[in-house]
Amino acid sequence: MWVKCMNQTNVLPRLPALQNGRCSLSRVAPHVPVLLLLVPALLVVFVLFVYPLGYSLVYAFRDEKLGVWGLMNFRQAWLLYAKDIFLTLGVSLASSFLIGFFAVAIAGYLSLGENRRAVAILKWLYRWPLFIPVVVVGQMMRTFLARNGLMNNALMALGVIEPLQAVSFLDWRGMIFTFVWKQLPFATLLIAGAMAALDRSMLEAARNLGAGRLRVLCGIVVPQVLPTVLVSLILSFVSILSVLSVPMMLNAGSPTMITVDMAWRVASYSDYGVANALGLISWAMCAVAACFYLRHGVRERGLQ
Amino acid sequence: MKLERKLMCLALGLGLGLAAPASQAETVLTVVSGGSQNMVDYITDYLGPMFEKLNPGVKVKALGVGPDDAGSQKIVEKLQAQKSAGVKEWDVDVVVPNQQKTGEMVKAGLLQKYRDSISTGKFAVSQSAQHALGVNVGGYVMPMFESQTALAYNPALVSNPPSSYDELRQWVAKNPKAFGYNGLKNGMSGVAFVVGWMYAYGGNPAVIQQGPYDKKNEVSWDKALAELKAFNQQVTFTPGNAGTLDMLNRGEIAMGPVWVDMFYSWKADGRLPPNLKLKLIAPGMPGQPYYYAIPAQARNAALARKFIELATSPQVQANGIVKRFNWYPGIDPNAVKSQLSAKDWSELFTDVTPADLAANAKPFPLAPYFTDMRERYEARVQN
Numbered sequence: 140m141w142v143k144c145m146n147q148t149n150v151l152p153r154l155p156a157l158q159n160g161r162c163s164l165s166r167v168a169p170h171v172p173v174l175l176l177l178v179p180a181l182l183v184v185f186v187l188f189v190y191p192l193g194y195s196l197v198y199a200f201r202d203e204k205l206g207v208w209g210l211m212n213f214r215q216a217w218l219l220y221a222k223d224i225f226l227t228l229g230v231s232l233a234s235s236f237l238i239g240f241f242a243v244a245i246a247g248y249l250s251l252g253e254n255r256r257a258v259a260i261l262k263w264l265y266r267w268p269l270f271i272p273v274v275v276v277g278q279m280m281r282t283f284l285a286r287n288g289l290m291n292n293a294l295m296a297l298g299v300i301e302p303l304q305a306v307s308f309l310d311w312r313g314m315i316f317t318f319v320w321k322q323l324p325f326a327t328l329l330i331a332g333a334m335a336a337l338d339r340s341m342l343e344a345a346r347n348l349g350a351g352r353l354r355v356l357c358g359i360v361v362p363q364v365l366p367t368v369l370v371s372l373i374l375s376f377v378s379i380l381s382v383l384s385v386p387m388m389l390n391a392g393s394p395t396m397i398t399v400d401m402a403w404r405v406a407s408y409s410d411y412g413v414a415n416a417l418g419l420i421s422w423a424m425c426a427v428a429a430c431f432y433l434r435h436g437v438r439e440r441g442l443q
Numbered sequence: 444m445k446l447e448r449k450l451m452c453l454a455l456g457l458g459l460g461l462a463a464p465a466s467q468a469e470t471v472l473t474v475v476s477g478g479s480q481n482m483v484d485y486i487t488d489y490l491g492p493m494f495e496k497l498n499p500g501v502k503v504k505a506l507g508v509g510p511d512d513a514g515s516q517k518i519v520e521k522l523q524a525q526k527s528a529g530v531k532e533w534d535v536d537v538v539v540p541n542q543q544k545t546g547e548m549v550k551a552g553l554l555q556k557y558r559d560s561i562s563t564g565k566f567a568v569s570q571s572a573q574h575a576l577g578v579n580v581g582g583y584v585m586p587m588f589e590s591q592t593a594l595a596y597n598p599a600l601v602s603n604p605p606s607s608y609d610e611l612r613q614w615v616a617k618n619p620k621a622f623g624y625n626g627l628k629n630g631m632s633g634v635a636f637v638v639g640w641m642y643a644y645g646g647n648p649a650v651i652q653q654g655p656y657d658k659k660n661e662v663s664w665d666k667a668l669a670e671l672k673a674f675n676q677q678v679t680f681t682p683g684n685a686g687t688l689d690m691l692n693r694g695e696i697a698m699g700p701v702w703v704d705m706f707y708s709w710k711a712d713g714r715l716p717p718n719l720k721l722k723l724i725a726p727g728m729p730g731q732p733y734y735y736a737i738p739a740q741a742r743n744a745a746l747a748r749k750f751i752e753l754a755t756s757p758q759v760q761a762n763g764i765v766k767r768f769n770w771y772p773g774i775d776p777n778a779v780k781s782q783l784s785a786k787d788w789s790e791l792f793t794d795v796t797p798a799d800l801a802a803n804a805k806p807f808p809l810a811p812y813f814t815d816m817r818e819r820y821e822a823r824v825q826n
Contacts, residue, residue: 218822218826219818219821219822219825219826221826222825222826281682281686281689282689285689285690285693285695286690286693286695287693287695288693307679307695309682309686387629387682387683388682388683389682390682391625391626391629391679391680391681391682391686392626392675392680393626393627393628393825394825395628399628400628402513403628405513405516406511406512406513406516407512407814407817408814408817408818409516409519409547
């Protein structure tokens with residue numbers, strides 16, 4: 140039975156004996172080595188990921204002090220961290236949308252730009268943040284975005300702002316800025332790849348008929364790569380939700396993101412219950428995004 | 444084929460090369476530090492090499508798990524996991540946890556009593572060598588050093604610094620956003636400022652510090668926290684202990700609570716302007732020791748005792764703790780003072796005098812009060 144299920148989810152796409160859902164033992168037998176090869180990987184996933192995940196999801200409903208089951212952890216999480224939950228959702232969504240916007244713009248210029256030198260420079264430049272670890276980005280932005288930091292000093296030197304107008308960006312704005320900066324190349328890479336795979340003749344036809352580049356991008360290119368844009372945004376959203384270092388290092392004061400609260404509950408109060416409840420809330424946000432992702436995946440496979 | 448053989452040889456060579464160090468008969472003493480980077484450096488650069496020289500064939504491996512509760516919590520989890528798994532010999536020999544987690548570990552039976560069996564045990568005379576936030580830890584710990592929080596300020600901007608929380612409030616009202624602290628969740632210097640505030644305005648400071656625990660003593664907290672919430676409107680929030688120092692350095696704030704040792708180290712490294720000063724304000728701000736402790740089933744317990752004996756000897760406390768790292772000694776100060784020149788000794792007390800320390804250096808609250816206090820801050824001030 141499980142072999143049949145796995146086959147449907149495309150884990151074993153190339154085993155002819157398992158196609159059409161018919162799996163008799165004699166047909167499976169020749170593929171035992173392949174299945175054995177999969178066992179270690181599956182074991183690792185189950186022992187190190189599925190089991191702890193399940194454990195913490197279940198224990199989100201457990202009050203260790205009173206030794207009872209219930210929703211008290213969620214009540215506590217809501218009472219203390221409601222603002223943080225909304226901030227987390229807001230920052231993650233806003234960052235994802237901005238990432239989508241800029242990624243489409245950069246990828247669009249890479250595939251439609253006419254100035255070859257500009258395209259080459261952009262191509263070389265935009266991937267850099269991909270190779271810088273998140274903690275390093277956090278440390279960088281701490282001095283870059285501060286009130287007397289590099290950014291404001293540069294703006295003052297250029298005469299764009301007056302020294303008295305300088306404000307610190309070490310709050311939700313700084314976090315959004317950092318997430319967009321860090322995650323943009325990843326989304327751009329995916330979207331630019333999808334754009335490069337488009338049929339060029341269609342774009343050229345549109346250009347010949349007099350459509351401007353912006354028109355081609357919005358009217359022809361983006362609709363065709365929309366599924367990829369969506370996927371890259373969902374993946375960005377999910378990875379932003381899980382970052383601890385950036386809010387820890389950049390966000391002064393409160394509200395803050397719930398990863399900080401989770402770490403705080405465990406470190407300061409040894410309270411895994413509320414931390415688990417917050418984890419479950421974060422997981423629920425991811426699950427909504429994952430639903431979109433899977434629905435899109437199923438639709439894509441249906442077309443093939 | 445040739446290439447394959449070459450690759451095989453290379454792989455074999457690499458494998459042997461990697462396996463070689465493990466096969467040497469060398470005892471490794473594992474020290475896990477739940478402190479800031481300077482505390483890890485202290486072991487790797489100073490204490491470790493000294494111990495290795497005195498004990499040939501021993502290698503000291505220092506591991507930093509990060510500062511504050513979060514770091515020490517990792518030590519608790521590691522030891523608890525080995526205890527729960529029924530492991531006979533634990534792979535950690537010496538731990539350096541903070542007060543709160545040390546108390547928890549003693550209660551959970553994760554540490555062993557060793558103080559009476561080492562020659563420097565008699566120097567453990569401070570109150571914090573007996574009690575860690577209300578838990579009796581006598582015999583289980585030797586204080587590594589004492590650290591203290593105080594307000595750092597820039598004398599160029601603040602000519603007449605406040606000397607109490609009351610004066611600070613007046614100063615902040617006149618100079619909005621010039622005072623900065625790191626809130627509750629971004630490091631202990633912020634927590635210490637909040638605790639000091641509660642000692643000043645929350646009532647019953649002696650009971651909060653010494654016990655007994657009774658929720659009745661928390662009745663006046665809400666008023667104090669409401670005032671703190673109003674106070675917070677006029678301050679700048681900083682991202683972390685280091686964040687406060689960074690902002691002082693860049694001139695974004697003129698005053699803020701910091702750890703005294705971190706302040707001196709940063710100043711010595713040239714990461715802070717040399718004119719910055721410290722002030723320990725009344726009625727007091729908390730400080731805390733870090734402890735040396737030995738896990739209950741440490742593999743090299745005898746060696747660990749020897750290591751701690753060295754670390755808490757008057758010479759090492761004088762040259763390492765006081766002179767090199769600017770911490771207050773963990774052991775009896777009188778034993779340390781005689782090892783230092785008068786100049787070195789007085790440098791430690793330039794801004795914060797022994798009289799200031801005697802009057803205004805406080806411990807953190809009893810563990811249950813401490814938990815309530817932080818949670819109440821989250822509920823009343825941050826919401």
